[in-house]
Amino acid sequence: MVGQESGTTTARSIDATRDWLERNLHSTSIIETERFSFFYGKEQALRDVSLGIPLDGVTAIMGPSGCGKSTLLRAFNRMNELYPNTRAEGTIRFLGQDLLKADAVAVRRHIGMVFQRPNPFPKSIFDNVAYGPRVHGLRNRAQIAELVEESLRRAALWDEVKDHLKKSALSLSGGQQQRLCIARALAVRPTVLLMDEPCSALDPKATDRIETTTRELAQELTVVIVTHNLQQAGRISDHVAVLLADGVLAEFGSTKTVFANPSNDQVADYLCGRFG
Amino acid sequence: MRSGRSRRPRAETVGGAPLDLRPVTQAGLRGLITIVKERWDRPVFLVLASVSLVALGLILFFIFREAFPVLREIGLGGLFGARWNPTGNPASYGALPMIVGSALVTIAALLFAIPLGFAAAAFIAEVAPRWMKDVAKSVLELLAGVPSVIYGFFGLMVVAPAFQRAFGLSTGRTALTASVILGIMALPTIASLAEDALTAVPNSYREASMALGATRWQTIRRVTFPAAFSGLIGAAILGMGRAIGETMAVLMVAGNAPQITASLLKPVRTLTGAIALEMGETAMGSTHYHALFALGVILLVIALVTNGLAEWFRGRLARKHGR
Numbered sequence: 001m002v003g004q005e006s007g008t009t010t011a012r013s014i015d016a017t018r019d020w021l022e023r024n025l026h027s028t029s030i031i032e033t034e035r036f037s038f039f040y041g042k043e044q045a046l047r048d049v050s051l052g053i054p055l056d057g058v059t060a061i062m063g064p065s066g067c068g069k070s071t072l073l074r075a076f077n078r079m080n081e082l083y084p085n086t087r088a089e090g091t092i093r094f095l096g097q098d099l100l101k102a103d104a105v106a107v108r109r110h111i112g113m114v115f116q117r118p119n120p121f122p123k124s125i126f127d128n129v130a131y132g133p134r135v136h137g138l139r140n141r142a143q144i145a146e147l148v149e150e151s152l153r154r155a156a157l158w159d160e161v162k163d164h165l166k167k168s169a170l171s172l173s174g175g176q177q178q179r180l181c182i183a184r185a186l187a188v189r190p191t192v193l194l195m196d197e198p199c200s201a202l203d204p205k206a207t208d209r210i211e212t213t214t215r216e217l218a219q220e221l222t223v224v225i226v227t228h229n230l231q232q233a234g235r236i237s238d239h240v241a242v243l244l245a246d247g248v249l250a251e252f253g254s255t256k257t258v259f260a261n262p263s264n265d266q267v268a269d270y271l272c273g274r275f276g
Numbered sequence: 277m278r279s280g281r282s283r284r285p286r287a288e289t290v291g292g293a294p295l296d297l298r299p300v301t302q303a304g305l306r307g308l309i310t311i312v313k314e315r316w317d318r319p320v321f322l323v324l325a326s327v328s329l330v331a332l333g334l335i336l337f338f339i340f341r342e343a344f345p346v347l348r349e350i351g352l353g354g355l356f357g358a359r360w361n362p363t364g365n366p367a368s369y370g371a372l373p374m375i376v377g378s379a380l381v382t383i384a385a386l387l388f389a390i391p392l393g394f395a396a397a398a399f400i401a402e403v404a405p406r407w408m409k410d411v412a413k414s415v416l417e418l419l420a421g422v423p424s425v426i427y428g429f430f431g432l433m434v435v436a437p438a439f440q441r442a443f444g445l446s447t448g449r450t451a452l453t454a455s456v457i458l459g460i461m462a463l464p465t466i467a468s469l470a471e472d473a474l475t476a477v478p479n480s481y482r483e484a485s486m487a488l489g490a491t492r493w494q495t496i497r498r499v500t501f502p503a504a505f506s507g508l509i510g511a512a513i514l515g516m517g518r519a520i521g522e523t524m525a526v527l528m529v530a531g532n533a534p535q536i537t538a539s540l541l542k543p544v545r546t547l548t549g550a551i552a553l554e555m556g557e558t559a560m561g562s563t564h565y566h567a568l569f570a571l572g573v574i575l576l577v578i579a580l581v582t583n584g585l586a587e588w589f590r591g592r593l594a595r596k597h598g599r
Contacts, residue, residue: 079487084406109489119480122503132488135498181484188488 014220017095017191018055025096030055030192030222031076036090038071038080038247045071046247048090053192057238058214058223060255062230064270068247069226070116073194076224077111078104095191109136112185113194117201118177120169120184125161128169128180132188147187154220155183156213175206179213186217193217195225199232211236230271234259242267339576343569350563355570360534360545362554362564369567371574373534377451377544378575381530382519384455384540385462389519390512392459393466394501397511400467401474402482402496413468420464428528431457436529443541449531452540457529458519466515473507473593474500510589517582521575523548547575 021027029052038046045068053059053076061069074080075092081104092099099107120128129148138144148165152158157179161172169180178198185193195214199207214223214236227233233240233255240258242251244266251258251267262268288295300307300315346355350369357370400412435456436448477500485495501508531543532553545553551568558564 077487079483082483082486105489105491108487113487115480115483115487117480119478119484121481121484121499131485131498132490135485135488135490135494184484184488 013189013191014055014222021055021095027052028054028056030095031099031224032093033072033075034091034093036072036075036088036092038068038075038089039087040083041085044247046075046243049243049247049249050090051241051249051252053222053224054239055222056218058218058225058236059239059241060233060237061224061226061241061243062228062233062270063243064245065228067243067245069228069243070196071247072241072243073196073224073226074113076192076194077108077113078102079108079113109188110190111192111194112188112190114178114181114185114196114198116197118174118181120172120177120180122168122170124166125169125172125180126165129183129187131184136188148183151183151187152180154186154217155179156209156216157183173206175202175209178202178206178210182210182213182217190221192222192224195223197226197228199227199229207232230273242270244270336576339569339572343566343573346563346566346570349566355567358536360550362558362567367563369563369570371547371567371571373536374545374547374550374571375574376536377530377534378520378546378548380451380538380540380544381454381458381526381546382516384451385458385519386512386516387459388456389459389462389466389515393463393511393515394470394508396463396467397470397474398496398501401471402492402500413471416464416468419460420468424461424522424525425528427457427461428525431525431529439541445541447531447543449529449543450541451530451537451544454526454530454544454546455540457525458522461522461525462515462519465518466511469511469514469590470504470508473504473511473590476507476593477503504593506589507593510586510593513582513586513589517579517586520582521548521579523552527552547571551575 017030018028021030031053032051034050035048036046036050037044037048049072061072063069071080075088076094076099078099080086080088088100094102094107094111121131123131126148129151130144133144133147138147149158149162152161157176160176161167161180169177172180178201182193182198198214199210202210211232214225217223218238225233225237237255239253240251240255241249242258242262244250250264251262258267259271262271294306296303296306298307300310303310346369354369355371356375357368358372359368359370360373361368396412396416400409404412431453432449436450436453438448439445439450439453440448481499481503482495485499486492490498526546527549530546530549532545532549533543534545534550535542537544551571554564555568558568
């Protein structure tokens with residue numbers, strides 16, 4: 001599909017995707033949800049969420065605890081259905097295709113994910129990054145090594161680990177582990193990278209490095225990040241979606257506009273830190 | 277000063293707690309009362325806990341003591357000889373046929389019990405929906421609780437005749453029959469412990485793998501199984517311990533001929549089988565009697581080593597994931 005065929009330089013693939021979107025869908029949104037609702041058993045986590053994630057830049061999903069922001073993010077790569085008793089209504093389109101009816105494994109090759117807590121496998125640094133490509137059938141050692149280096153460089157971790165790629169990933173610091181997880185996701189060459197509060201378990205310095213890396217990555221692929229940190233959203237995002245209690249989308253727009261001029265009183269309260 | 281304090285009729289208190297902070301062993305009468313009233317639990321539980329240790333120690337001591345004379349009478353070479361014929365003339369007490377018999381039966385049993393047990397564990401831990409998981413786990417526990425004589429009965433009435441017909445044998449009571457029954461008996465142990473090991477693997481590993489576009493099977497094979505490796509080894513070893521120590525079922529179906537063979541289609545006698553069969557017929561204090569105890573020592577050593585190894589592997593799994 002789009003985004004993977006551009007050969008050696010992945011940085012170019014976002015341009016190809018943009019062309020494809022404009023030509024075929026006359027749109028700049030790579031993911032579009034339409035009246036999307038999600039249920040855990042009888043409990044409704046999201047209500048009629050309709051939004052379009054722009055191809056370019058970083059989109060932040062914000063909101064108070066329990067508002068369903070992680071659920072929305074995980075819906076984009078079908079991770080929610082790993083839990084029993086879940087149900088989705090409405091549609092999500094990815095590059096024009098119905099995401100909810102697609103093959104989940106195929107979807108996840110296009111839409112990568114970084115989790116709240118760094119979760120490297122108990123394997124070597126190299127094997128962690130090589131995991132995705134290997135699972136997808138890449139056998140050529142030289143190509144794997146090349147992909148590992150490229151991914152570690154993109155995640156700004158290469159210089160720190162290049163001399164001990166054989167060491168266990170669990171020996172790295174928390175911040176390094178999280179950048180390793182980013183590299184691991186990048187090695188599959190996804191079109192979209194989802195980040196679920198990637199800095200919530202990290203100290204300020206490690207957070208800063210992840211944010212810088214995220215900004216750089218946004219030049220090459222679409223980044224959607226869940227955060228409950230207002231400053232972080234202000235620093236790194238170009239667009240912001242604010243969910244409020246009960247999983248209702250209260251606000252969606254460019255970060256500058258939403259922060260300066262929220263259209264909704266509740267959102268204004270939230271952004272002022274009065275709750276959440 | 278110390279005696280002055282402890283002679284006081286009532287301890288001075290602040291906010292309900294005594295002000296006297298001296299260790300109870302130095303606090304005179306008040307300390308003694310504290311020990312009796314509040315700290316009786318440690319010595320009591322120490323005694324209770326040591327009962328089982330003492331019991332184990334005594335068992336070891338008596339078995340070794342009864343086994344030891346055999347070394348004087350026939351020597352180590354005699355004990356590990358290839359011929360077991362205690363009633364012959366001259367009598368011989370070589371344990372090798374039983375060691376080989378036990379090993380053959382156990383290895384063959386594990387060859388099918390381990391793959392089946394791991395597969396069952398993977399299904400229960402990774403694939404089955406909640407209700408099926410509950411059903412499967414209780415079935416496993418039920419299987420583990422069936423008395424071994426019942427398995428032996430099943431082997432004798434069903435498996436042995438079937439093998440006799442299928443392979444055209446003169447008797448269906450063979451090493452293979454014993455292996456099949458032992459495998460079935462070790463299966464619940466292996467499956468249930470392997471399931472524990474797989475469940476102990478953090479969910480975040482599975483999520484990470486699935487999020488990279490791996491299938492469920494790829495995730496099990498490349499992430500969950502390697503992460504649970506030491507626990508799985510522990511499960512296999514405990515299954516082995518279960519198989520090698522089993523007596524009644526094996527006695528009923530193994531045929532019990534004390535011969536050295538590599539063929540699964542011949543009758544064999546196991547260490548456990550020999551002890552159970554012959555102990556009732558020997559004169560106390562005879563060489564035969566001591567030789568049977570020596571078989572017990574061999575069995576005990578194997579059991580202790582396998583259990584120790586299994587615990588070590590399982591402990592390694594726990595440390596690896598910080599639990």
